[in-house]
Amino acid sequence: MAGPLSGVRLVEMDAIGPVPLAGMLLSGLGADIVRVGRPGQGAWADVGAAVLHRGRSHVALDLKQAADRDRLLDLLDHADGLIEGSRPGVMERLGLCPDVCLARNPRLVYGRVTGWGQTGPLAQAAGHDINYIALTGALHAMGDKGGRPFVPLNLVGDYAGGTMFLALGMVSAILSARATGIGQVVDAAMVDGVANLMSLFQAFLSTGQWRDERGVNLLDGSAPFYRCYACADGGYVAVGALEPQFFAKLLAGLDLDPADFVQNEKACWPEMERRFATVFAARTRDHWEAHFADTDACVTPVLSMREAVGHPANTARHMFVRHNDVDQAAPAPRLSATPGAIEPSIAIDMDAAIARWS
Numbered sequence: 001m002a003g004p005l006s007g008v009r010l011v012e013m014d015a016i017g018p019v020p021l022a023g024m025l026l027s028g029l030g031a032d033i034v035r036v037g038r039p040g041q042g043a044w045a046d047v048g049a050a051v052l053h054r055g056r057s058h059v060a061l062d063l064k065q066a067a068d069r070d071r072l073l074d075l076l077d078h079a080d081g082l083i084e085g086s087r088p089g090v091m092e093r094l095g096l097c098p099d100v101c102l103a104r105n106p107r108l109v110y111g112r113v114t115g116w117g118q119t120g121p122l123a124q125a126a127g128h129d130i131n132y133i134a135l136t137g138a139l140h141a142m143g144d145k146g147g148r149p150f151v152p153l154n155l156v157g158d159y160a161g162g163t164m165f166l167a168l169g170m171v172s173a174i175l176s177a178r179a180t181g182i183g184q185v186v187d188a189a190m191v192d193g194v195a196n197l198m199s200l201f202q203a204f205l206s207t208g209q210w211r212d213e214r215g216v217n218l219l220d221g222s223a224p225f226y227r228c229y230a231c232a233d234g235g236y237v238a239v240g241a242l243e244p245q246f247f248a249k250l251l252a253g254l255d256l257d258p259a260d261f262v263q264n265e266k267a268c269w270p271e272m273e274r275r276f277a278t279v280f281a282a283r284t285r286d287h288w289e290a291h292f293a294d295t296d297a298c299v300t301p302v303l304s305m306r307e308a309v310g311h312p313a314n315t316a317r318h319m320f321v322r323h324n325d326v327d328q329a330a331p332a333p334r335l336s337a338t339p340g341a342i343e344p345s346i347a348i349d350m351d352a353a354i355a356r357w358s
Contacts, residue, residue, distance in 0.1 A: 003030020003331075004338040008080050008174060009357055011036060011072070012056065015085035018113045018162030018190070020052040022083055025167055027055035028331030028340040034353045036061055036072060050324040055343045059350050063094050071350045076101050078357035080174050081109035081183075083166060088114060088123050098185045108183040109173040113166040115157070117189030129157035132190040138198055145215025145222065161193030218242075224273040225250060225263065228302060235285030236302040239276070249297035254279045 005026060012023040014037035027033045033056035040060070061068040073096070076082060082101065084091055091097050091112075098110040115132045116122040133139040133156050134149075143149040169186035177183045201219075204210035210217050221227045225241040241250040247263045256275065262268050280288065285301050292299040303311060309320045309327045321330045323342050331340030 002338065003028070003340040004335050005171075006030040006032075006338070008032065009078065010034075010170070011076060011079050011082045013082065013084035013086070013091075014038065017085055017158050018166055018188075019083055019085040020048070021159055021163040022111075022113070022166045022170075023056060024052055024054055025163070025331075026170070028342060029335075030338065030340060032357075033057070034059060034075065034348075036063075038062065050326040051328045054323060054328075054345055057346050057348045057353065059348055059353055061350065063096070069095055071354075072096065073101070073104055075350065075354050075357065076108060077105050078354065079105065079108060080177070081111055081170055083111040083113070083170065085113045088112075088118050102183050106183055107177045107181055109170055109177055109186060110183065111166055111170045111173075111186040111188065113162050113188040113190070115162075115190045117192065118187045129154035129190070132157035132161065133194055136191050136194040136198060138194050140212075141198075141201060141214060141217075141220060143214040143220075145213070147214070149214065156197070157190045157194055160197055161190040162188060165193035165196070222269070224269050224276050227273075229277055229280035231280055231285040231288060232282060233284040233286075237280060237285055237288050238300050238302050240298040240300075242298070246296055246298050249295045250299065253292050253295055253297045253299070 008026075008031040010023070010026060010031050010033045012019060012033050012035040014020075014035055023033050023035060035053065035056050035058045037058060037060055039062055061072055063069050063072065098112075101110055102108050112118060114123070115127040116125060130139065130151055133152075138156055139149045139151075142152060166186065166188040169188050173184050173186050201210055204217075205212060214220060215222045217223075219226060223242075225239055225247050228236045228238050230236055239250065241247045244263060248258060251258050251261060254276065256279070260275075261272050283291075288299060289301045301307075308314060314320060318330055320327050321342065322328075324345075331342060334340075
């Protein structure tokens with residue numbers, strides 16, 4: 001199998017949320033993953049399997065049956081790690097807790113991802129992405145001044161705070177286990193991950209460079225040179241001209257006199273925004289994309305998901321691939337000597353899985 005994680009063997013407990021994306025990413029980087037699901041189609045089978053389940057083998061086990069639990073433990077004897085996303089206590093009730101699994105395989109890395117973490121007063125509470133980013137201060141910072149917070153899909157909590165920190169924790173702990181022979185538990189809580197993602201803004205807040213409210217800060221859409229504008233055809237452009245040299249390019253492209261606009265003087269921002277909006281609204285989105293194409297004004301079209309697949313910059317980079325008849329992201333990040341790839345997804349029985357790893 002191609003990729004920098006070639007030779008790494010992981011068991012993925014079928015789940016929704018961060019776990020299947022972590023499995024997808026790690027398999028794309030070469031990890032050999034066996035996904036364990038209940039008899040039947042399993043989680044996400046009806047909505048996301050063509051993308052989220054790509055690149056790994058699947059076995060069906062009824063973990064309420066002792067024989068099937070024993071077979072899973074047999075497989076874990078040969079694994080580098082396990083990833084699961086159940087509510088705390090579920091794996092314990094099945095007899096598959098970290099203590100049991102590490103007793104069988106002391107080098108095993110046991111990865112657990114939840115919203116609130118394995119411990120704490122909310123550990124047993126239900127929640128979703130919106131709740132996790134709400135309690136960390138991230139959601140409060142997103143939205144217009146005086147308006148309600150904007151929900152940033154489930155990218156921030158589930159995937160940035162959950163999947164990415166789980167994957168980082170797994171790779172880090174596997175490296176440690178290979179050096180020391182000692183496995184461990186990775187407790188990846190989405191709230192912990194999001195809190196870390198907010199580090200820049202916490203630093204700004206501590207130095208007075210950030211106000212703890214929506215719609216009044218440099219990077220929250222309130223700055224006229226860092227926001228989106230409507231165009232004549234109903235499309236939008238995204239403007240990110242933060243640095244002075246890029247701001248100058250933006251003004252030149254909009255045919256506006258630099259003497260009329262002091263970039264970081266907030267008292268000027270309302271008029272600046274009005275002028276920018278008027279100019280952008282006079283032309284189509286495609287016009288502005290072409291107009292700014294050879295400049296450093298940091299102006300790009302806001303593409304739909306379908307448009308993004310066919311955009312020339314993305315196709316030139318082969319950012320998207322067609323797999324299982326669905327357009328989806330190619331494996332990332334890209335490595336020069338050990339590039340990742342999408343391997344076939346196949347259903348196998350447990351005997352075949354154990355034999356492959358033995």
